[in-house]
Amino acid sequence: MELSGRVEVVDLHKALGGQPVLRGVSLRVQPGEAVAILGPSGCGKTVLLRHLVGLLVPDRGEVRLDGEALHRLPPHRLREVRSQVGVVFQSAALFDSLTVGENVAFPLRRHRRMPESRLQEIVAEKLNLVGMGGTEHKMPAELSGGMRKRVGIARALALDPKIVLYDEPTAGLDPEGRREILSRVRDLHRKAALTVVLISHSMDDVARLCQRVVVLHRGQVFLDAPVREAFAQSDRLRSIGLDVPRVT
Numbered sequence: 001m002e003l004s005g006r007v008e009v010v011d012l013h014k015a016l017g018g019q020p021v022l023r024g025v026s027l028r029v030q031p032g033e034a035v036a037i038l039g040p041s042g043c044g045k046t047v048l049l050r051h052l053v054g055l056l057v058p059d060r061g062e063v064r065l066d067g068e069a070l071h072r073l074p075p076h077r078l079r080e081v082r083s084q085v086g087v088v089f090q091s092a093a094l095f096d097s098l099t100v101g102e103n104v105a106f107p108l109r110r111h112r113r114m115p116e117s118r119l120q121e122i123v124a125e126k127l128n129l130v131g132m133g134g135t136e137h138k139m140p141a142e143l144s145g146g147m148r149k150r151v152g153i154a155r156a157l158a159l160d161p162k163i164v165l166y167d168e169p170t171a172g173l174d175p176e177g178r179r180e181i182l183s184r185v186r187d188l189h190r191k192a193a194l195t196v197v198l199i200s201h202s203m204d205d206v207a208r209l210c211q212r213v214v215v216l217h218r219g220q221v222f223l224d225a226p227v228r229e230a231f232a233q234s235d236r237l238r239s240i241g242l243d244v245p246r247v248t
Contacts, residue, residue, distance in 0.1 A: 003066050003084045005031035005162040005195035007052065011061035014047055021047045023219035024061070031162070034189055034196040036206040039216035040241045045199045048216070049165055052197060053085050054078055065163070083111045086156030090168040094140040094148055094155075100127070101136030104155045111159060126154040130184050146177035153184060163195045170205055182208050203244055207231070215242070
C-alpha cells in the first residue's frame with residue numbers, strides 16, 4: 001500500500017545508555033508539508049529521525065506513518081514502508097567503493113525487480129533532477145562535498161518516496177553550496193509534493209524551505225508553530241541557544 005505521507009509521533013520516549021533522550025515528544029506532519037526539527041545539540045533531533053524511519057524502537061509511545069505504528073509492523077510490511085521513506089544523511093553516507101551510478105541504483109536493486117535498462121534510466125533521471133547528470137561513472141572521492149550531498153539526495157529519491165528526511169543537508173558547505181542544496185530540495189518538494197522533515201541547526205535553512213518549525217529542548221517539544229510565528233519569538237528561542245534570522 002502506498003503512503004500518503006502523513007507522519008505522527010505520539011508521546012515518544014527513548015533512553016540511550018540509561019540516559020533519557022526523548023521525553024514524551026508528540027507532533028504531526030501532514031502530507032506534502034515541510035517541517036523543520038530544530039534544537040540545540042543533544043536535544044534528541046537525530047534520535048527522533050531514526051525513529052521516523054524505524055531504525056529505533058520506542059521505549060514508550062509510537063511513530064505512525066499513515067496511521068501504522070512502525071514498531072508493530074511485521075518485517076515484510078516494515079520493509080515496504082521504509083522503501084517509501086527517503087533519508088539524506090548529514091555526511092551523504094555514500095558507499096566509497098561504488099560509483100555514483102551504483103550508489104543511486106543501490107535501493108533499486110534492493111527493493112525492485114526490473115530490467116537493467118530501466119534501472120539505468122531511473123538512475124540517470126534522478127541524477128539529472130539534482131544537477132548531477134553524466135556523473136554515473138565517477139567515484140565519490142572525485143566529488144566535492146556539495147556534489148556528494150546531491151548524489152545522496154538522488155539516492156534517497158530513487159524509489160520515489162512519499163516522505164524524505166534530511167539530516168543537516170547543508171552542514172559543512174560553503175554559502176554557494178548551501179544555496180544550491182536548498183534550491184534543489186525546495187524545487188523537489190514543490191514539484192513532487194513530498195512530505196519533508198528537515199533536521200537542522202540552521203535557522204536560515206528553515207526559513208528558506210519549511211512551513212512549520214518544531215523545536216526540541218531537553219527531549220521535549222519546546223515550540224511547534226509556523227515559521228514566521230516561531231521566529232517572532234526570537235528571545236525565547238535564543239534562550240535555548242538558537243540564533244534566529246529575520247524572516248522577510
